[in-house]
Amino acid sequence: MWHLFDGQWQNPLDAADKIVPYLDGSNKPIFHPLNDSGDHVVLINARDIALPGTEWEKRVYFHHTGYARGATWTLAWQLHEIDPTMIMRKAVYNKLSKNLLRHGRMARLHIFPDDKVPDSILDNISAQIRQQRPVPTRLDHYPQEQVDSFPKIFDWPKDHIIN
Structure with missing residues (x-):
């Protein structure tokens, strides 16, 4: 099966x-740790993930080229500017079990930075994974009459408002 997951406003570690369970097949009744019976997962809106607190400035990702002095540490916001899909990819990769099946399971994860998915992949999607956090509605997306009818705590006269 192919599952769709929307990463907008989701914490990458919780989303992983x-x-x-969908990648390794542990959500199925036929699961066995030595069999690879997982499904494909299509993750959209990876550019709009939400790290909690000051994690954008404090979380560091490590990479090593394999050569001497090839170690680099990159902050989360820098890595996200370079490749918006990399933080989600690293979160899922680190959550998978550390065995020889991990690379095959990662091959079934398809991450897209926005909601533009090729039609060849969209035709296969048959289920959706529920988001953990609801996406809040921005104030400028509410109709003006709904904003005006919202109950106010203080009803200030308009001539007392300082611009």
């Missing part, structure tokens, strides 16, 4: 916990 939701995605991993």
Whole structure:
């Protein structure tokens, strides 16, 4: 099966916990740790993920080229500017079990930075994984009459408002 997961406003570490059972097949009744019976997961809107607190400035991702002095540490916001899909890819990769099946399971994870998915992949999607956090509605997306009818705590006269 192919599953769709929307990463908008989702914490990558919590989202990885939701995605991993679908990749390794542990959500199925025929699951066995030595068999690879997982499904494909299509993750959209990876550019709009939400790290909590000051994690954008403090979380560091490590990479090594394999050569001497080839170690690099990159902050989360820098890595996200370079490749918007990499933080989700690293989160899911680290949550998968550390065995020889991990690379095959990662091959079934398809990450897209926005909601533009090729039609060849969209035709296969048959289920959706529920988001953990609801996406809040921005204030400028509410109709003006709904904003005006919202109950106010203080009803200030308009001539007292300082611009």
